Amino acid sequence: MGGDSKLNIMQTWTLKPGVIETDLDDELVLLDPKTQGMFSLNGTGRVIWHGLKNAESLESIAQKLEQQFTVTLEQAQTDASALISELEKAGLIS
Amino acid sequence: MSFSILGRQLINSDLSLQPWLELYFRFPYEVEASHYQIELLQKSLPNFPHQLPATILELPDAKLEMRHLESEFWFGTIQSGMRFTFDAGISKLEWWGKEIPFNALFIGICEGLRLSGLVSLHASIAAKNSSATAFLGPSGRGKTTTLLRASIAGWQIVAEDFSWLMPETMQLYGFDRGLRLLPDTAKLFKQLHQDIQLLEMIAGKYVVPYEQLGVQRQVVKLERLAVLERNPDAISSWKALPRREGALALWEANGVPFTPEAQNFISSTIPKLLATLKLETLVLGQGELPLGNTELS
Numbered sequence: 001m002g003g004d005s006k007l008n009i010m011q012t013w014t015l016k017p018g019v020i021e022t023d024l025d026d027e028l029v030l031l032d033p034k035t036q037g038m039f040s041l042n043g044t045g046r047v048i049w050h051g052l053k054n055a056e057s058l059e060s061i062a063q064k065l066e067q068q069f070t071v072t073l074e075q076a077q078t079d080a081s082a083l084i085s086e087l088e089k090a091g092l093i094s
Numbered sequence: 095m096s097f098s099i100l101g102r103q104l105i106n107s108d109l110s111l112q113p114w115l116e117l118y119f120r121f122p123y124e125v126e127a128s129h130y131q132i133e134l135l136q137k138s139l140p141n142f143p144h145q146l147p148a149t150i151l152e153l154p155d156a157k158l159e160m161r162h163l164e165s166e167f168w169f170g171t172i173q174s175g176m177r178f179t180f181d182a183g184i185s186k187l188e189w190w191g192k193e194i195p196f197n198a199l200f201i202g203i204c205e206g207l208r209l210s211g212l213v214s215l216h217a218s219i220a221a222k223n224s225s226a227t228a229f230l231g232p233s234g235r236g237k238t239t240t241l242l243r244a245s246i247a248g249w250q251i252v253a254e255d256f257s258w259l260m261p262e263t264m265q266l267y268g269f270d271r272g273l274r275l276l277p278d279t280a281k282l283f284k285q286l287h288q289d290i291q292l293l294e295m296i297a298g299k300y301v302v303p304y305e306q307l308g309v310q311r312q313v314v315k316l317e318r319l320a321v322l323e324r325n326p327d328a329i330s331s332w333k334a335l336p337r338r339e340g341a342l343a344l345w346e347a348n349g350v351p352f353t354p355e356a357q358n359f360i361s362s363t364i365p366k367l368l369a370t371l372k373l374e375t376l377v378l379g380q381g382e383l384p385l386g387n388t389e390l391s
Contacts, residue, residue, distance in 0.1 A: 020350065020357055022341045022364050029341045033350040040338045 007081045009059040013052050013093040030092060039090055041083075044069060048080050052093055058084065100258060100267060101125040102210050104203070105133045111194060119203060123267050123313060125260075129183050130210035132203055137188045142172040151201075154233075155297060158197050160352065167352055169198035178202045180209055180353065201352070208348075208356040213259040213363060215347045219252035219266060219314070220244040226252055226266050226314035229376065230343045231322035236378050238279050240322060246286060247385035251309045259316055261363050264370060266316045272303040318372040319343060328379035335373040344368070 022029040028046045030039040041049055047068060051061035058080055065076035087093045095112055096105045099119050106115055111134065146168070148159040161168040167178040174191030176198035185206030189195055204214055217228040218241035227249075229240045238254055245251055253268030260267075275283050280292055280300050287307070292300040304311070321335055321343045335343075344364050351357050376383070 020345070020361055022345070022361050024337050024341065024365050024368065027338060029338050031342065031345055031350075033345075036342075036346070038338065038342050 010057045012055045101128040102130040108136045131184045132206040133186050135188045137190045170195045215257050220249040221314040224314050225317045227318040235322045264316050274299040320376040323375050325379045330379045330381050330383050331377045333375045335375045340368050340373045
């Protein structure tokens with residue numbers, strides 16, 4: 001994932017109301033019923049999404065990724081930033 | 095006046111509504127009775143919540159306002175509308191107006207059926223040896239044409255447009271009464287059935303009742319999803335469908351329920367369906383559709 005390292009690490013996000021989750025075990029599918037837009041998350045993405053749902057900051061989410069996957073904190077922040085930017089572009093969070 | 099919809103009891107207090115209810119929801123399937131009730135009540139003018147913001151639902155032939163206040167869902171306007179509420183084991187549809195709010199009532203009854211544990215499918219369904227395939231895709235993708243081609247290849251027609259699925263048993267029940275053919279599809283139909291006159295046209299489609307075609311109503315087991323993909327550059331073929339595409343197709347085919355409870359039910363049921371069903375894409379491309387040798391293993 002190409003990262004967007006300009007996000008504030010203390011920032012939190014709000015989920016778009018009405019987004020539907022379908023849990024397929026190995027991936028979590030997000031569906032925006034208004035646009036029919038679909039977004040598929042792998043294991044890392046699932047951790048990031050649940051962090052966003054709990055209004056956790058980028059820093060907190062990255063720490064969880066560091067704990068659960070074999071990545072450095074810096075890499076975790078880069079990966080989380082990239083996905084968060086994609087979710088913002090898709091209108092699923094703001 | 096009441097009757098069973100796949101074991102769920104539909105209770106109606108208004109005589110003028112009965113013919114429409116029977117047309118769309120009364121089908122002679124023998125299903126074990128459940129305790130679930132869907133109750134329709136005609137009311138005088140309600141205390142309509144004008145102050146709430148309305149969501150506009152885009153229906154195939156109309157727009158419908160929906161307002162939401164806690165566990166109450168209001169459809170339509172003060173002139174003609176319906177209030178939907180639900181509790182354990184029951185959905186209540188209170189409606190009003192000189193004009194019967196048919197669209198709102200249809201949406202409400204379908205929501206009640208979902209809350210009772212059923213999944214709806216806007217799809218064409220064909221079966222071989224009681225094993226059914228649901229052909230899925232947005233309007234205009236070729237579902238009805240594929241159904242006709244499957245019929246030519248020896249499959250039985252189960253439903254052209256709408257059916258209900260019991261997820262515990264995967265039994266599928268057709269809930270429409272005939273083919274509705276766009277003029278293009280009608281040309282193919284005429285090649286098949288030169289003896290049948292296409293006369294009645296509703297909303298730009300020719301209507302051919304199943305009785306006229308000799309289609310026997312049957313309960314089938316759903317075993318495959320086939321998402322239709324148009325690709326004029328490719329050879330017509332089957333290919334594997336990623337599960338996430340299957341999830342999207344099932345959401346599109348069921349529609350997104352308006353109550354969070356029904357959304358949660360469908361959301362938790364779709365992964366189970368995807369784990370059970372054979373998932374394929376049917377490429378509508380060059381050459382004959384590969385419908386002749388598609389026995390499910």
